Amino acid sequence: MYEKINREILEVKERVRRREKILSFINHADDNLKNELHRKDELKKILSKEELDVKKLEGLSIKGMFITLLGNKEEKLDKEKAEFLAAKLKYDSCCGTVKSIETDLQKYYGELREIGNANDDYEKLMRKKEQFILNAHDINTRKILDFAEERGSIEADLREIKQAIMAGNSVLNSLERAADALDTAENWGTYDMFGGGIISSMEKHSSIDEAVDYINDARDKLDRFRRELSDVNLSIDVTVDISSFDKFADYFFDGIFADWNVQSKIEDSQYSLRSTIYKVQRVIDNLKVKNDLGEEKLRKVKENFRSVIEKAED
Structure with missing residues (x-):
């Protein structure tokens, strides 16, 4: 046959x-x-x-x-x-x-x-x-059925891992955009402390608002990321938060202390944000390792599957 x-x-x-x-x-x-x-x-x-x-x-x-x-x-x-x-x-x-x-x-x-x-x-x-x-319905039938089942299981796991990586990258993108906005706010804040005036103050708070928007976006995406991670038996312990800013202090009080207060909060938020980015990136890196191991396992299963079919004889 x-x-x-x-x-x-x-x-x-x-x-x-x-x-x-x-x-x-x-x-x-x-x-x-x-x-x-x-x-x-x-x-x-x-x-x-x-x-x-x-x-x-x-x-x-x-x-x-x-x-x-x-x-x-x-x-x-x-x-x-x-x-x-x-x-x-x-x-x-x-x-x-x-x-x-x-x-x-x-x-x-x-x-x-x-x-x-x-x-x-x-x-x-x-x-x-x-x-x-x-x-x-011989011994080869059982072998290819077992390999087919194993292949399906691995492919399902890989789909979950890839979805988790995509969700993590989406979180990371929002966090990095927030970090860029805070860097801009810090630069304007430094200029503002040395007499930048109303324009620099407005630009600073505009950048702060932009950072807050990205962080809120990251929070929503982080919930999905956590759900995806639970599907691949991983977890992430991060909180995405930003200090509340007194946006009006340096408008109404022409004092260096108010400026330093806002600047200090920006710097605290930058540190927190960088820490969160690092944690998310580590989880994504772990997912990529799992993905590579899964791809290699799938390759071997497919190879064994093909070998059984090719070598089957009457």
Whole structure:
């Protein structure tokens, strides 16, 4: 039952391997082509300059006439011609390299077209044989069912981890925006303490308001982040808060103490915010580690799953 399809799988796997090899050649050739095209442009500029230098000496330019009067025009012209020829050789060689790479790329793409959709063909054959095995109700049937169950479980875990990472990044984005706004508020506050006036005070409080908005946004997102973390058996112990600001003190009291009070609160909030950002980032980093481990585990399960199907015989 499996002899014919096993032979077809072996044949298509060879096409898959050949396709991967050609794609590797194409990637390498693309990189080389980009480098050579850049080099070609640079050499073209040098060649144009050297050609212009020769024409200036051969013509009746002011510089050419001056060199003639000094009696060394021929020597200078020979030197410029030699430099022009050297530049021309380098440019022509680069053009040849570019053409060769482009020819190789055309050949590789032609081979890809001949190979066709090898990966799709492989997957179709594997699904077909998988169905044969499931219908056979033998030892291989139990194996692929167990692997399929394990794969489904791992994929579900990875979906939860990825959702948690997305939620964490969303929290982090709001917190970092709040931090930027507080940095701006601190800068305006410093200026304000040394006589910045009403404009600097307004800008400072505008930045504070912006920071508060981002922090409120972060609080909402943090709730979702905590829910996502509970799905992957992780937790986060952070509080996102900002000190209440007396926004009117430095408007109504022209005193350095009121200014310092607001500035101190900004600095306290910055410290708290940086601490929160650090904690959230650590949790995200842990999630990424879990994701990488899960991806590797999934890869091995898929590999074992395919191996059972490919090796199954009558």
